Amino acid sequence: MKYGYLKTIWHLLVLVFVCFFVVQYFLGGSGNTNEYPSKPIQVVVPFSPGGGTDTFARIIQKGIKDNNLMPQPLVIVNKPGGGTTIGSGYAKDARNDGYTLLCLHEAMITAFVTGQSPHGPEAFESIAATGEIIQILLVGNDSPFHTMDDFMAAANAQPDTIKVGVTLSMPTHFTGLMLEDVAPGVRFRYVSSGGGAARLSSLMGGHVDAAFFSVAEYIRFKANGLRPLATFGDGRHPGAPQVPFAKELGYEMSNSNLQYWWFPKDTDPSKIAYMRTVLEEAMQTDYVQTRLEELSILPQLIVGEELRRRIGDRMVSFAGMSLKQRVDLPNVAGWTVGAILVFGLGILQSRLRSPEIVPGISDAPVLRFDLARICLLAAALYVLVMALGWLSFVWATLLFVPFCGLTLSGFSSTRILYALEISLLISFGVHFIFTKLFLVSLP
Amino acid sequence: MTGLEAAFGYLLSPYGLLLMVIGTILGITVGAVPGLTGAMLIALTLPLTFNMDPVAAFILLVSMYVGAVSGGLITATLLRMPGTPASIMTTLDGYPMAKAGRPGRALGLGITASFVGGVISWLFLISVAKPIALYSTHLGPFDFFALVLLALVLIASVGGKSMSRSFFSAACGIFVSLPGVDKATGNLRLTFGFEELNGGLKLLPVLIGMFAISQVISDISRIREKIDVIPVKKRRDMLFRLEDWKKQSMNLLRSSVIGTWIGILPGIGANIGSVTAYSAAKSVAKPDDQKKFGTGSETAVVAAESANNATIGGALIPMIALGIPGSVIDAILLGALLVHGLQPGPLLFQQNPTMVYTIMGTTLVSNIFMFAFMIFAVKYLARLATIPRGFLIPVILVFCIIGSYALSARMFDVWTMLIFGVIGFGFERLKIPLAPFVIGFVLAPVAEESLLTGLMASNGSYLPLIQRPFSLLFVTLSVILLSLSIVKNYQARVSARTH
The missing domain is CATH 3.40.190.150 (Bordetella uptake gene, domain 1)
Structure with a gap:
């Protein structure tokens, strides 16, 4: 036993760490007063x-x-x-x-x-x-629209052609609808264009003619060459005081x-x-x-x-707003299910036509699916116990790890010590690392 | 260039270096243990980085990526078991070399080739990513849709053995991405009344399930297999000699460039890269050298290992520049960017140059660490393969479970993960490849959203798909590729029947 001393060192290290983690775990639970709030x-x-x-x-x-x-x-x-x-x-x-x-x-x-x-x-x-976050309507620097009135006049002259970037069903979409409401004849073509940065890149690439942003986004993105048309608050925005607000221009709406x-x-x-x-x-x-x-x-x-x-x-x-979709769109779900069926049938057919000789399995050792089943069931039980709140992470893990470990490596008295050590390390150690060091919550 | 300075300041700070060392070593370790993969490690580490600074998080994750792709060569050479899918080709020649009494030589060639491949692809990464990103604002929604289409066709026709299996897998991946809010109408679809499904199935639980749990299941079923490791004795013949450089430099360059370009192609990653470079090296080799391929050719080991590491830099290019992952690991990294509130694409360069340069810098510096660490520790790393897996597996299971839970603190994600673990294992048993599933799952929302956005902008017309130059190019390429592989498939079937 040339490496005998390594084992001693291992056991000592485990002992030290486990003590540390356990102390940390029980320290965390102190402090109880009835005054609200008594916990985070x-x-x-x-x-x-x-x-x-x-x-x-x-x-x-x-x-x-x-x-x-x-x-x-x-x-x-x-x-x-x-x-x-x-x-x-x-x-x-x-x-x-x-x-x-x-x-x-x-x-x-x-x-x-x-x-x-x-x-x-x-x-x-x-x-x-x-x-309060105020929205702002922006166009690119090379856009033909220099003022809000240019923009609205164009949307009135050719309804349904001016492409406006919004997030569908979200406040930006509603701002557009409200604008249509107060200016009869105006109709925009809404284009779903993601949020913030994604919307900026579709505006810059010319894929939309105009888009709604927050004033903060405008200030951050300004350097890319953007022209503001109007804000939609109840007054000029201190962050962009040069930009008129919709009501000032005669559009009786505001949305923030x-x-x-x-x-x-x-x-x-x-x-x-x-x-x-x-x-x-x-x-x-x-x-x-x-x-x-x-x-x-x-x-x-x-x-x-x-x-x-x-x-x-x-x-x-x-x-009061109507969000009816204005374009016919393909039924993505239907197409996908169709594809699964077609290719699934293809696989089935090819299996039936040439029943493959299960390749290479014959000389391989016996596969232990029984063990896999036991471990998966144990894992499911482990999750269930935590999901129902019967046991917290630490205690559930303390049971789960040695059970699976011993099932997989075979039961023997020397392994019990290792099983115990590993489970203590994992349960209390992970709890410490996740909740104390990285502030991630555990079940 | 303030971003560059900031990034290097961060990278070379003690904290940055520490993270990189940890990441690289963990990556190599995981790569060297059969049954653990880089995708698994990165997916499980991601939740831990939520409260870290995004830059620090990416130093850790990217160096794990580099380490994991490299570490696989150890087990491939000494055990004939690819530690990661990327080193399958290395087993063909590395293991015969090791068996013939030259394990150190085989490992040394592989390690140096990995390093050179990493550096060459890094050069591509730093020079190509930014121009592509800047140009990509010109790509409209239809172009993106066509690009995704091309990616799916590519992975189905190049990636797997059977096209119908690959397409089936991709279609399943797309289906799994559908539940939740319909992008077009804002209404819920396919949630079957589960309120938890409103947000759709999350990337991480699905991936952890498909890759980690299914791997664990197959590990358990093989737990009684015995593992024999060929010991490495001499470290001296691990370093490249001058004559090696002379002999292998063209091979290194060719294989690395092939690896990089395969990496750039969306959806297909390191394994295809090394297969392609291996075949290329074989076809240009001298006849007597050609015969050695598959029986312990040094050229083959160099080709396979430089190419698989080169795919890392290549695959990061579309991930950073377009937000389209070049491989499965990149799909997870993409998720990581979004979790940290960063939008990949052209604006990442403008708004977060530090992040971009950090990713780039980490690829280079961790390659250096990888080289040093592998050369020194390869002897001990080989022993990792023999650690008792009986206790490793429950620990991995625990990490998979809390990894999925930590994402948004709900048990629903854990159940999702377990179910997809079983599905993934079933796929493997039926020989249905997993990669198209992941790429379909990750890219379908991109494709759907761009198609719908495009249709909204064109008022319902599909014509722009063939009117815009880029989408026309991508669509044409997809059609050609598809018909080529259908023809090839058919010919193979006919010839199989006549024989």
């Missing part, structure tokens, strides 16, 4: 990290933390996808104990009135609306995006009031004010009765 509050952001809403929520998070406005921090959880319905659905179904917040702008309303989302503002308690904060339905009113105060205070902090100015977000703050009125108004005005 989750903020669900239904977009990817780095997007507008995510950036906004993180600014508020930092404003609260740096100024000690709350004894517990906000923790941002990104749940993108489904046209915001994944995130809002999660928040709607969360416990209304005041520890799950949703930060979502006007899309809460547009997704509901377009039928994209089964739930709307009525499924939540609105807390406050903070920060407010970031709303929501609690699940029937959250305790005292908790709503508490959170409202915290958000109000956060909006007043220097940090938030400076950062919002940098991002050209107006430091709006709407709460209480005024907030409810605004949401109601928006519901009515959006619901």
Whole structure:
């Protein structure tokens, strides 16, 4: 046994690490007071990290933390996808104990009135609306349209030809529809063109004639050669004071995006009031004010009765819009299913025609599908136990790893020690690395 | 060039170097253990990088990519088991060399060839990516649609043995991408009432399932197989001598350029690159050298290994410039860019030059680390293949599960992953290739969105598809490729029947 000392070192190392991780695990669970909030509050952001809403929520998070406005921090959880319905659905179904917040702008309303989302503002308690994002209509520097009136006149003279880049069923799309509403005869050809950077590149490549952006995006992308036609707020935007706003030009409409904060339905009113105060205070902090100015977000703050009125108004005005698709589009799902059937039949036919001799398997050792089945079942059980909340990650893993390990490598007394060591390392170690070092949540 | 300076500042900082060392070593390790793949490692690491700085995250992920493609040659040579699919061709000649008592020589050739291939493709990457990206704003939605079409045809006709299997796989991938919000109408489709499906099936759980879990299942079923490793003794004959350089320089250059170009083609990655370079090297070799191919030819090892590493730089070009992945790993990296809020394409160069130059810089520097580490540690790396897999497998399963969960903290993704693991294993058993599935899954949304956007802009007319020069080119190429391979397929079948 030339390497005997290696084994001793291994066992010692494992012991040290396991002790460290276990101590870390149990330290984390301390602290219990009955005062709200007694633990971190989750903020669900239904977009990817780095997007507008995510950036906004993180600014508020930092404003609260740096100024000690709350004894517990906000923790941002990104749940993108489904046209915001994944995130809002999660928040709607969360416990209304005041520890799950949703930060979502006007899309809460547009997704509901377009039928994209089964739930709307009525499924939540609105807390406050903070920060107003104003849209701006941009064309390229070489565009024939020099003013908003040129643009609208062209859209009137040749309805359905001017290509306008929007995100379908989202606030930008509605801004276009509202413009059509106040200028009879005007009809745009809406082109779905992704968000932010993707939309810019389709404008720059001449694939759309004009596109809606936020003022912040305009300031960031300005250097690419963009010409602003109008903003859509209720006044000129301080970030782009040279650009007229729609009402000033005689188009009686405005559309802006407010970031709303929501609690699940029937959250305790005292908790709503508490959170409202915290958000109000956060909006007043220097940090938030400076950062919002940098991002050209107006430091709006709407709460209480005024907030409810605004949401109601928006519901009515959006619901009146017709989002009917104006072009016939192919049935992608149908074509795909057709292709699967055709090629599937092709494979089936070729198998039937020339029943292949299962190649090379004969001299291979016996395949242990029985073991594979056992391990997969164990994995499914492991996931199920965590999904139902019967056991947390650490304890479930502590059972799962040695079970599978011993099943696969065969049961023997020396292996039990290794199984135990590895499972302790993995369960507590991964818990430490994920939740403490990388701040990723575990089941 | 502030982006370049910032990127190199970051890369050469202690933190950047540390990440690169960790990434490269982990990549090589995973490449050297049969049953673990680079795609698996990168997919499982991605969730850990969510809270990292995006630049740091990419240093880690790209160096893993480089390491994983390179590490496969160790097991290919010493065990006749390709550690990664990319080194299949290396087994043909590397293993006979090792068996004939020259394992060190075979490994040395492979390592140096990998390094040279990596550097040559890196040169292409830094010189070609930006012009393509800048030009790509001129590509309209129809052009993108035609490009994706070409990618799908390419992978189906070049990638697999049976075209109907490849197309079936691609169609399944496309189908899996469909549930969720319909891009055209904004309505939900194919969600079958599951609210969790509103956002569609996520890339990572599907990929982890298809690649990692299916691999784990097949690993388990082979757990009783014995593994014999040929020991490496002399390290001295691992380095290239002057005469090697003289003899192999044309081969190195040719194979690397082939690898790079195969890498650029969307959808097909390192394995096809090395197959093509291998055949090319064989066809230009002198008759007596030609005979050695398949029985331990040094030229063959050099060709295969320089080409598979060269595909890395090549495949990164369309990923960065167009947002179209050149290989399966690039598909994951693309997802990683989006997770970090970055939009690949022309604007990445403008808005986030640091990120672009970081990816480029990492490809080069991690190649250097790879070379150094492999030369020094190859003896010990070979032993990795013999570590007891009984305990490795449950640990991998745990990582797959939390990796899918961490993405958006919901169990739905974990179930998705497990189900796709079983599907992926089924595909492999039925000899249906997995790569077209992934490319279909990743590219279908791009294709669908560009087609719909194009149709909206053209008011429902398909004509621009053959009116615009680029889309016409791509469509023509697709049609030619498709008909060529159908004809070839038919001929093969006819000749098989007559014999």
